[in-house]
Amino acid sequence: MSGAALPSGRFNSLAQWALPLAILVVWQALSTVGFIPVRVLPAPTEVLAAGWKLLSNGELLKNIWVSFWRAIVGFAIGGGIGFALGLANGLSRRSERYLDSTLQMIRNVPHLALIPLVILWFGIDEEAKIFLVALGVFFPIYINTQHGIRTVDTQLVEMGRTYGMSPTTLFWRVILPGGLPSIFVGLRYALGIMWLTLIVAETIAASSGIGYMAMQAREFLLVDVVVLSIVIYALLGKLADSAARLLERLCLSWHPAFQKA
Amino acid sequence: MASGLSESVIDMNQHVAPPGVPFHDLVAGRKAPAEARGLSITIDNLHKTFGEQPVLRGIDLRIEPGQFVTIVGRSGCGKSTLLRLLVGLEKPSSGSFWFGDRQDKQVQREDIRVMFQEPRLLPWARVLSNVEVGLGTQRKSEDARDRALATLREVGLEDRRDDWPSILSGGQKQRVALARALVSRPRILALDEPLGALDALTRISMQRLLERVWLDQRYTALLVTHDVAEAVTLADRVLVIEDGRISLDLAVDLPRPRERGSPEIAALEGRILRDLFKNSEAGEDA
Numbered sequence: 001m002s003g004a005a006l007p008s009g010r011f012n013s014l015a016q017w018a019l020p021l022a023i024l025v026v027w028q029a030l031s032t033v034g035f036i037p038v039r040v041l042p043a044p045t046e047v048l049a050a051g052w053k054l055l056s057n058g059e060l061l062k063n064i065w066v067s068f069w070r071a072i073v074g075f076a077i078g079g080g081i082g083f084a085l086g087l088a089n090g091l092s093r094r095s096e097r098y099l100d101s102t103l104q105m106i107r108n109v110p111h112l113a114l115i116p117l118v119i120l121w122f123g124i125d126e127e128a129k130i131f132l133v134a135l136g137v138f139f140p141i142y143i144n145t146q147h148g149i150r151t152v153d154t155q156l157v158e159m160g161r162t163y164g165m166s167p168t169t170l171f172w173r174v175i176l177p178g179g180l181p182s183i184f185v186g187l188r189y190a191l192g193i194m195w196l197t198l199i200v201a202e203t204i205a206a207s208s209g210i211g212y213m214a215m216q217a218r219e220f221l222l223v224d225v226v227v228l229s230i231v232i233y234a235l236l237g238k239l240a241d242s243a244a245r246l247l248e249r250l251c252l253s254w255h256p257a258f259q260k261a
Numbered sequence: 262m263a264s265g266l267s268e269s270v271i272d273m274n275q276h277v278a279p280p281g282v283p284f285h286d287l288v289a290g291r292k293a294p295a296e297a298r299g300l301s302i303t304i305d306n307l308h309k310t311f312g313e314q315p316v317l318r319g320i321d322l323r324i325e326p327g328q329f330v331t332i333v334g335r336s337g338c339g340k341s342t343l344l345r346l347l348v349g350l351e352k353p354s355s356g357s358f359w360f361g362d363r364q365d366k367q368v369q370r371e372d373i374r375v376m377f378q379e380p381r382l383l384p385w386a387r388v389l390s391n392v393e394v395g396l397g398t399q400r401k402s403e404d405a406r407d408r409a410l411a412t413l414r415e416v417g418l419e420d421r422r423d424d425w426p427s428i429l430s431g432g433q434k435q436r437v438a439l440a441r442a443l444v445s446r447p448r449i450l451a452l453d454e455p456l457g458a459l460d461a462l463t464r465i466s467m468q469r470l471l472e473r474v475w476l477d478q479r480y481t482a483l484l485v486t487h488d489v490a491e492a493v494t495l496a497d498r499v500l501v502i503e504d505g506r507i508s509l510d511l512a513v514d515l516p517r518p519r520e521r522g523s524p525e526i527a528a529l530e531g532r533i534l535r536d537l538f539k540n541s542e543a544g545e546d547a
Contacts, residue, residue: 159381162348163441164370164397173394177385254385256427 042224047231050224059213064232067198067209070126071236074133075194082138082190083183086145090179091171096146103142111135112200124205129198136197137190144186148179181255184248191240199233299327299481300360300368300448302347307356309342309505316342318505319356324498329475329482331492333533334502340485341453343502347483348375348451360449371397371445376455380434382426388437389413389422395441412444413437416470432463436470443474450475452484456491464488465521468495472517489537493529494519501536509536 024044030036031043038046054060085103089096111132122128152175160174202211210229217225252258302324309317316339324330334340345351347358360368374395382391392409393400413419416436426434435455442450452471456464472495475482486492492499493513501509511533515525 155377155379155381156383158350159377160394162350162375163394165394173386174383177383180385252385254425254427259425259427 039221039223042227046224047227050222051228054213054225054228063208063210063213064236067202067211068236070129070202070209071133071194071198071240074130074198075137075190077130078134078137079141079187079190081134082141082186083145086142086183086186087149089142090146090149091175100146103139107139107143111197115201115204119205124207128205129201129209132201133194133197136193140189140193141183141186144182144189145179148182148186149175151182152178180251184244184252188241188244188248191244192237195233195237195240298446298448298479299325300372301326301362302358302360302449302481302483303364304347304358305356307343307346307358308354309339309346309351310354316505317346320502320505320507322500322507324481324483327479327481329472329484329495329497330500331484331486331496331498332500332502333486333489333492333537335537336487338502339505340502344375344451344453344483344485348373350375368448371399372448374442374445374447374450376435376438376442376450376452378454378457380426380431380438382434382437382441384426386426387422388418388424388426388429391426391437392440392444395444397445399445409440409444412440415443415474416440430463432459432467435459435467439470439474443478446478447480449481449483452482454485454487456486456488464491469518471495476517489530489533490521490526493526493533494521499529499533501533503537503540509533 027036027041028044031038031041031046036043042050051060085099089100114135115132118128118131122131156174156178157170160170165173198209199211202209203215206212206215210232214226214229217223217229249258302322304320304322307317307320308315320343332340332343342351346353357364359366360373382388383394386394389406389409392413393405395412396402396405396408399405410419410422413422416439418433418436418440421429421433421437426437429437438455456467459467468491471482471484482495484492484495496513499509499511499513500507501511511529513529515523519526
C-alpha cells in the first residue's frame, strides 16, 4: 500500500478526519437523491447555508460566545475548587476524613437532577448554567486529583525526604508531577461533562446560547439550524479535547506513553 | 562541618589510570590524602522493634572515618533496617548512634547520602536535573549545574544529561543515582543493595565504579548486600548480621585493586558463608 509510505505524522493527523468526511459524503449523497427527507435531516450543504446565514447576521457568533463563556467560567470555578479539594484530601488524611464522605454523597446525586432546584434558585440567568457546569466538572477533577496525589510513588517521596527536600520543594518536584497523569485524565473527563451539562442546561432554561438557538429553531421547524447546533457542539467538544491533549503532551513529555518511538 | 563541601569538585581528568597503576596511588599523589573526609560512625546498643517483632537486638559498633564496611546477612536479618536507622528513615526503639567524634554535634543532611536498591530517579526530570536533586539546599547555588555535570562525568554519563530517565538501562539509572548521591560530596554514603537488581556483568562494572569513587573521595561507605563475594571484594571490613546482632566482624586486609576470584578472597568468602550457615541445615534456607 502506498499509504504506509507516507510521512506517518501527517498521515496520522489526516487519518482521524477520514471517517467524519466519509459520513458527510454519504449523508450528502443520500439527501441529494431524496432518500433522507429534508424534514428529518437536511443535507450538509443546507446546514452549511443555515450556518452562513446566522454567521452573517451575527447571531451565531454571539451564541457561540455566550455558550463558550458559560463553559469556561463554570469550568474554572468547579475545576478550581475540585483541584484544590483534591490536593487537600490527597495530601492530608485529616482533611480527607472530614470532607471525603460528604463529597462522595453529593457525587452520587446526578447533578442534572438539580435543574428544577437550580431554576428555583437562580431563574434562567447565567448563574444557573454556571452553577450546573461547575458542579458537573467538580467531581471528575476532584476524584482524579486526589487519586493522583495519593498514589504518588512513596519511594520517590522517601527519596525526596532523605535528600533534604522541604515540604514545598517535595510538593512541586515530586508530588504534583507524580499526580499529573491522573489529573489530566480528570481534566479530559471533566471537559466532556462540561459540554454535556451546558447543552442540557441551555436546552431547558436559557435565553441565549447554542442550546437556546437549537430550541428556538425547533419551534419554527428549522431542522437545519438544529443540526447546525449539534455540529457546533461536536466541534467545540473536539476543540476542548484537543487543547487538553496538547497540554497533556506538553506537561507529560517525560512519560514513556508520550515519547515517540 | 561544611568545610568538605566547599572543596573543589571532583577532578575529572584523573580517572583514566595508566595500566598497572592502582588508582588511589594517583589520587594520593595528586593531593594530600583526604583522610578527614569521611565521618566515623558510633553505634551504641541500638535496638529496633516493629510492633512485637524485634529486628535489631543491640548493635554496638564503631566505624572508622573513611572505612568501606559491608554488611551481609540473610533476608530479614535486620541489615537494611540498620542502614535505614542510620540515615534517619526509621527511628530507633532504644540506643543511639552518632557521626563524627562528638555525640552532641549535628551533621548536615548533605553529608550523609543514601543509594537505594531502586534508582528512584524522578521520571519527570532530565538526568542532569536528577543529579542536582542530590545538592539538596545547595541546588540554587551558582555552581550547582557545573557540580552536577562534573559528577555525571564521573560516572560516565555526561552525554546522557538531557535524556529522560525512562530511556536509560538499569545500570545507567543506578549510575545516575550514584551521581546524585555523590554530588554533594557526602562524608558518609549508605548503600542499600544498590546492585541487587543488576545483571552480573553490569554488577561487576558498578562494583569497580563504587570502589573507584570511594578511593577518590574517601567517604565512609556502608554497603548492605547479600552477595558475599561483592562484600569481600569491596570492603575493608565485613559485618555479618544474624538475628539482629553482629555475629561476625571480619577485617579484609587485602591490597586494592583486588582480583576477583583470587584464593584470598575465596578463603574469606568461605569463612563468611560458613558463619552464615552454621546454624542451619542444608536446604532450610531455600
